[in-house]
Amino acid sequence: MAVTLQTYLADAAEPGLAGLLNAMVDACAAISTLVRRGAVDEIMGALESENVQGEVQKKLDVISNDILLESCAKAPALAAMASEEMDSIHPVRPVTAEARYLLLFDPLDGSSNIDVNVSIGTIFSVLPVTADAAREATEADFLQPGRNQVAAGYVVYGPQTTLVFTLGDGTTVFTLDPVTGEWLQTAEKVQVPAETKEFAINASNMRHWAPPVRAYIEDCLAGETGCRGKNFNMRWIASMVADVHRIAMRGGVFLYPWDAREPDRAGKLRLMYEANPMAMVMEQAGGASYDGFGPTLDAKPTGLHQRVSVMLGSAAEVERLQKAHEAALQPA
Structure with a gap:
């Protein structure tokens, strides 16, 4: 029962x-x-x-x-x-x-x-x-x-x-x-697969993303003949709950990154109402989260409606995104 x-x-x-x-x-x-x-x-x-x-x-x-x-x-x-x-x-x-x-x-x-x-x-x-x-x-x-x-x-x-x-x-x-x-x-004890062949992002904004995110998506789109060596599917419902739920159940990575159209904003989604709770759910299911600077759950809030960049889901994909961002910050 x-x-x-x-x-x-x-x-x-x-x-x-x-x-x-x-x-x-x-x-x-x-x-x-x-x-x-x-x-x-x-x-x-x-x-x-x-x-x-x-x-x-x-x-x-x-x-x-x-x-x-x-x-x-x-x-x-x-x-x-x-x-x-x-x-x-x-x-x-x-x-x-x-x-x-x-x-x-x-x-x-x-x-x-x-x-x-x-x-x-x-x-x-x-x-x-x-x-x-x-x-x-x-x-x-x-x-x-x-x-x-x-x-x-x-x-x-x-x-x-x-x-x-x-x-x-x-x-x-x-x-x-x-x-x-x-x-x-x-x-119970849901586990998000560490590896995935699926990502969720609004690809129409690709020209506005920071280079690490754009490069990551380009690598995914290159398919099995590219550096990833596998074909990816893109899914985008435009409802964070729906996209994240799919990823929690079968794996994937959700991205709502920084956007050059609002350069002074760290991102679009809210840290306190969206990013933090979803990051906790993902981490407790074996996944990971990243906000462009570090793990989402380590961010120190500065305001009730603070916005952040969101990348969360299968751990291996989030780690790849994190390494790409860290490399971009290194001096040439």
Whole structure:
């Protein structure tokens, strides 16, 4: 008989963290229902507003954000939240010995795919916070390296609604049973193949990439007659959750690199809401991550909405990318 998420968390996490994660997946189950109803409930399309990133918000972005805020606030162990859709943090209750967790999330990743019925998802990260005496959480409390995460993962809303997450002891998978509403374990100790013949990147931007990334992709495209000696396939869904989920299940490498069109930005994706949680999931599954300077999880955040270059997936490919970047930094 399959293990339920509630049973798994009762054994694997301390009660406060288990309660927070149960509240979060309850919200994701509600979002899953809305995603499936879509146009039937007239919740498709864009709003006239933009989020803090300057991106046009979809109706489902805002609805999903509100569902997560309301559901997770019920968890007694949660002190504060931060969302990709909000300018600043959302305090819930004072930090105490009991309320000692911070939650960050991208409520609906892959928004450009909502109206065309392609897989989208929710990404989350849980950080610890301490207090000598009861106090309000601050933005500074959130600015911790990804190594400090006590839990991280994502939910993909696809043909099945699937939760992939880690508590720091391997990566596990649960699938939502649409009949009973329970999350049932469908894989454990996931291992990403170290080698791959597949990569995910928006190749239309190739002319804007830094030389190490461009050279890496050119080598892949050269196929079996090139220096790699094998043919590669390219996949690109334009939903980080969907692309990373495929890589977690069967291997590959996902790249959203620095772009010369915005030279002063380290990258496009957000460190706290996207890169860090996905990097933790990948590393716990035997994969690797790199941001152009070092392992993603070692980066020191400087702001709540900091952007970074993202390269993650099969360890051998990430190592190859890292060596190419390091070589480019060496003096001629």
